[in-house]
Amino acid sequence: MANKAITSRDVDFGKWYTDIVKAAHLADYSNVKGCTVFEPNGYAIWEKMQQVLDGMYKETGHKNVYMPLLIPENLMEKEGELINGFAPEVAWVTIGGQKELEERMCIRPTSETLFSDYYASKVKSYRDLPLKYNQWCNVMRWEKETRPFLRSREFLWQEGHTVHATSEEAEKETRDMLETYKTFFEDYLAIPVITGKKTEKEKFAGAEYTLTVEALMYNGVSLQSATSHYFGQKFSRAYDIKFLNKNNELEYAYQTSWGSTTRMIGALIMVHSDDDGLVLPPKIAPNQVVIIPIGNNDKVNSFVSSTYDKLTESGVSVYIDNSDKSPGFKFAEAEVNGIPVRLEIGERDLAKGILTIARRDTKEKMEISKDIDIVEYVKELLNTIQSDMYNRALKRRCKQTYECHHLREVEDIMNNHPGFVKAMWCGNPDCELKMKEIHGTKSRCILEEEQPIDDKCIVCGNKAEHLVIWGIQY
């Protein structure tokens, strides 16, 4: 039976999304537009994401730092493209409501300026390089339209900023971090992604180029999910980050930055969840298993606690729902919250020598012998759920990806059943603008490794340069 508090995702996807956010207690609205409260369930997912990503960064030689929240105006403006790109959404600070500070300051929308200024003072020699830093923090961008997780004015993220002695090394870093994101999305979030290069029009303000991880949501809308930028010497020239190379020549350093945000929680919802609530992939679920005792007697209680101990010792995150709600209520609540595996332990089953185990993703219920090696069984089930979730998402994305050779095909697709459109492009920004007239279809990224599917641009018919994935974006 469907959850009464949740609108069906096939009826109204936008409403369904916010219903899930509220029903699963991920976030709540505050009195400031675009600034939400991260509730325990939502924040726990973020902590898990942080834990995994942070481990990956550390393994590849990155160190965490923390930069100030405020950026002085003169620092912000040194690199022209960045400030031009961000100007409309930068929040400036006033004191006591009206009084401007002696030096105007803004709340960071991103921290390239702060890192670059810092690096300028630290980098003297090729021996100082590379510097590979990352920070976990909040940033503020004054968006017009907001949605929990997907687009908020304040959001949490990680931003990596690195400096290198050569362009080769910096470009490799840009690629490596893109791969890290891809691995994280596919192996942990169970979300298949497409990677590629942003067009000039869509790239990060101030970057030489931007690499991106793009995912397709259940409703066929695409979501830019993480980005990795190569800056070349753009920022080092603006901020004067110079070092002496091995030939004793003064040279500007090469930089990168890469980021991923709490938007990933939104992606998790829109790819996997259903009308009964959240569905979490086991590898990112703060709680992987819930044990629901049914009835209250010594036999049940001792079996529950020994099962709990075994699972906990083996590293499975598990909790016992000991509240005095009815079993049916607990089942429904575990489902809304997206707990991957539910173990129902009751007198009736124990008498028969069995346990009931249910998986959240398929809602399948199985009866297993109570003498089975529960740790092994649960671990295998968690792995199965993880890969099944990925495969289902991949299958859906394949179904929602279309090769197009004519604009009218794109129009037909975006009208009736949106998704990723693969089509050739000549490289002219005017053709991107034309494409945008079709329900706001934008280039998501340039596919770099796939074979061309046509020799003409789908918009103007001139010689095609790139195979591009197009989509309607969040």
Place this chain on the structure above:
RNA sequence: CGGAAAGUAGCUUAAUUUGGUAGAGCACUUGGUUCGGGAUCAAGAGGUUGCAGGUUCAAAUCCUGUCUUUCCGACCA
């Protein structure tokens, strides 16, 4: 930032048209009986009607402003 709609208890809402003691269901608290798909009985608590002004003997209701939310455009992770 332009266009549209909404805001009454934690949630869903009644009373707004025609100004006159803000009422219910779910959730919550206490006690009992229950417990294998959102249990049930009894009692109880919870509101300056988003906020600020104005009109009036009287405002949830009418007027003005403002904030928040949702949808549609423009901007964006």
